Amino acid sequence: MSVQGLEPLKARRFKIQNRALRRFLSRPVALIAGLVILFFVIIAVFAPQLAPYDPAKPDFVSVRKPPSDTYLLGTDENGRDILSRVIYGARASLVAGVISVFIAVLLGVPFGLISGYYSGFLDEVIMRFTDALLAFPFLILAVALAAALGPSLTNAMIAIGIASTPAFIRLTRGQVLSVKAEEFVQAAKASGARDWRIILLYVLPNSFAPILVQATVTIAGAIIAESSLSFLGLGVQPPTPSWGGMLNVAKNYMNQAPWMAVWPGLSIFVTVLAFNLFGDGLRDAFDPRD
Amino acid sequence: MLPFIFQRIFTAIPTLIIVTVMVFSIQRLLPGDPALILAGEEQDPQVIEYIRDKYRLNDPIPVQYFAWLGQVLQGNLGQSIRTNQPVTQLIFQKLPVTIELALISILIAVLISIPVGVISAVRKNSLIDYTGTFFALSGLSIPNFWLGIMLILLISVRWDLLPASGFVPFNEEPLENLKRMIMPAFVLGTGLAAVLMRQMRSSMLEVLKQDYIRTAEAKGLIKHLVVLRHALRNALIPVITILGLQLGGLLSGAVLTEQVFTIPGFGKLVVDAVFNRDYAVVQGVVLFTAAAYIFINLLVDVAYALANPRISFSGGKS
Numbered sequence: 001m002s003v004q005g006l007e008p009l010k011a012r013r014f015k016i017q018n019r020a021l022r023r024f025l026s027r028p029v030a031l032i033a034g035l036v037i038l039f040f041v042i043i044a045v046f047a048p049q050l051a052p053y054d055p056a057k058p059d060f061v062s063v064r065k066p067p068s069d070t071y072l073l074g075t076d077e078n079g080r081d082i083l084s085r086v087i088y089g090a091r092a093s094l095v096a097g098v099i100s101v102f103i104a105v106l107l108g109v110p111f112g113l114i115s116g117y118y119s120g121f122l123d124e125v126i127m128r129f130t131d132a133l134l135a136f137p138f139l140i141l142a143v144a145l146a147a148a149l150g151p152s153l154t155n156a157m158i159a160i161g162i163a164s165t166p167a168f169i170r171l172t173r174g175q176v177l178s179v180k181a182e183e184f185v186q187a188a189k190a191s192g193a194r195d196w197r198i199i200l201l202y203v204l205p206n207s208f209a210p211i212l213v214q215a216t217v218t219i220a221g222a223i224i225a226e227s228s229l230s231f232l233g234l235g236v237q238p239p240t241p242s243w244g245g246m247l248n249v250a251k252n253y254m255n256q257a258p259w260m261a262v263w264p265g266l267s268i269f270v271t272v273l274a275f276n277l278f279g280d281g282l283r284d285a286f287d288p289r290d
Numbered sequence: 291m292l293p294f295i296f297q298r299i300f301t302a303i304p305t306l307i308i309v310t311v312m313v314f315s316i317q318r319l320l321p322g323d324p325a326l327i328l329a330g331e332e333q334d335p336q337v338i339e340y341i342r343d344k345y346r347l348n349d350p351i352p353v354q355y356f357a358w359l360g361q362v363l364q365g366n367l368g369q370s371i372r373t374n375q376p377v378t379q380l381i382f383q384k385l386p387v388t389i390e391l392a393l394i395s396i397l398i399a400v401l402i403s404i405p406v407g408v409i410s411a412v413r414k415n416s417l418i419d420y421t422g423t424f425f426a427l428s429g430l431s432i433p434n435f436w437l438g439i440m441l442i443l444l445i446s447v448r449w450d451l452l453p454a455s456g457f458v459p460f461n462e463e464p465l466e467n468l469k470r471m472i473m474p475a476f477v478l479g480t481g482l483a484a485v486l487m488r489q490m491r492s493s494m495l496e497v498l499k500q501d502y503i504r505t506a507e508a509k510g511l512i513k514h515l516v517v518l519r520h521a522l523r524n525a526l527i528p529v530i531t532i533l534g535l536q537l538g539g540l541l542s543g544a545v546l547t548e549q550v551f552t553i554p555g556f557g558k559l560v561v562d563a564v565f566n567r568d569y570a571v572v573q574g575v576v577l578f579t580a581a582a583y584i585f586i587n588l589l590v591d592v593a594y595a596l597a598n599p600r601i602s603f604s605g606g607k608s
């Protein structure tokens with residue numbers, strides 16, 4: 001069934017997206033942030049080609065060597081090359097960031113859509129669950145879940161995904177409530193369109209921009225959360241390299257090998273900063289008020 | 291006013307009930323027999339049977355839940371399998387340390403964020419504004435455990451200015467206590483300062499656009515008097531609300547900060563409990579933090595309503 005007004009609506013949405021893209025491209029900081037993210041993605045994808053040494057193979061002859069021509073960033077307590085481990089560590093961080101946000105979107109958006117669209121009792125129940133989830137401090141919930149599920153990267157991603165879900169439920173619900181009142185949704189309802197069709201064709205696409213912005217910023221938070229869990233020993237398990245895990249070991253060698261702590265932390269900082277700046281750029285581009 | 295407080299309490303009750311169901315469910319998520327898990331390394335069949343009886347693990351799950359809830363409502367969060375101490379006692383032993391850490395970090399965050407936020411707003415799009423905004427975003431992006439490690443490397447290892455770790459109670463040696471708390475509190479306060487600075491800047495910008503500010507300026511008042519006397523007071527209201535909402539974030543941050551600086555607080559309690567497989571403690575701490583968060587937010591809402599006469603207690607427009 002076609003609904004009158006769908007074509008102009010699509011055209012309007014296309015125009016808004018086009019304008020947002022132009023505005024985004026005119027922001028150099030956001031563009032540089034995008035390039036930094038791309039740089040880390042390339043590093044993660046081509047880690048086997050880029051890493052000069054095996055990141056997990058110990059070399060007890062080269063234990064805790066400072067940076068040199070042979071080992072550009074030095075070696076760790078087992079003689080492993082820090083540069084290679086930082087390169088491979090990008091994999092865990094980026095995968096954890098993206099997949100845990102994917103889990104949060106997959107759980108949060110449908111519940112937010114249902115909660116906002118149907119209101120009433122269902123809305124009340126979903127919102128009380130959301131409030132309850134929000135009551136748990138993010139990392140304490142993630143620690144408790146990771147501890148319950150067992151320490152691993154997969155379980156850390158599930159834990160971070162669940163802990164990030166309430167933000168998406170709230171955001172989507174708010175968007176639905178504002179879009180629901182629009183004339184085109186009322187028109188679609190009056191013309192007899194089914195609920196799921198209205199939700200998928202009208203409500204969801206109009207909520208896309210804020211969800212995208214939230215997802216980008218949440219990836220930043222998820223990367224910090226993954227490295228925090230790995231730092232506590234509840235994420236990626238050794239000998240697989242992860243930035244948080246590397247810092248966990250590095251803190252024990254601050255006197256003897258301070259270089260061990262610098263690069264993994266700097267990598268987390270730069271990646272997270274890039275995602276935050278990219279998210280800010282997207283927010284400004286989609287928000288015509290600024 | 292009273293109906294508003296009651297209404298707010300009534301909406302908090304279902305949330306609290308769901309929190310208890312979730313905490314109880316997390317325990318059920320644990321792979322394996324809960325009796326074996328609660329017994330820890332103690333594998334004596336008699337002990338396991340005793341635990342099974344004590345926690346009514348042979349009963350149907352809803353019965354177990356209500357039995358557990360009954361205990362919780364009496365303030366009994368179980369016992370640590372490591373120290374045999376009641377979990378409530380452990381929490382109240384460790385909590386003052388984390389509260390002290392949190393209070394100092396809030397103080398540091400407020401001292402940094404309010405002036406920087408105000409100056410950034412007043413000098414919008416200036417070099418100071420860009421620098422402030424960049425530092426705020428950096429504060430949000432820096433993992434606080436790494437910042438802690440870097441500060442230890444510089445301030446303690448290289449310059450030998452402050453002790454790297456450890457804790458001395460305030461009532462025993464106040465100066466030594468502050469020397470050991472200042473670095474972790476700064477680390478914990480960085481993220482909070484970033485959030486508050488961004489909020490302060492945007493709410494100040496909003497207030498500076500208002501008519502009464504223009505009137506005050508038109509009357510010939512000096513710019514900084516307008517900002518300090520008229521704008522700041524109103525711009526602070528949303529900042530205080532955000533501060534209330536960030537308390538959960540501070541507890542999360544404390545988990546990592548206490549780990550880096552070896553501070554025996556609430557955060558270290560939960561991490562140690564996870565590694566000791568002391569699930570009664572993990573469960574108790576998680577429940578306590580969530581309940582405390584709901585309670586603090588309830589207080590913030592009520593205080594906010596009391597302080598701001600524009601908020602209607604009946605839900606309609608006043």
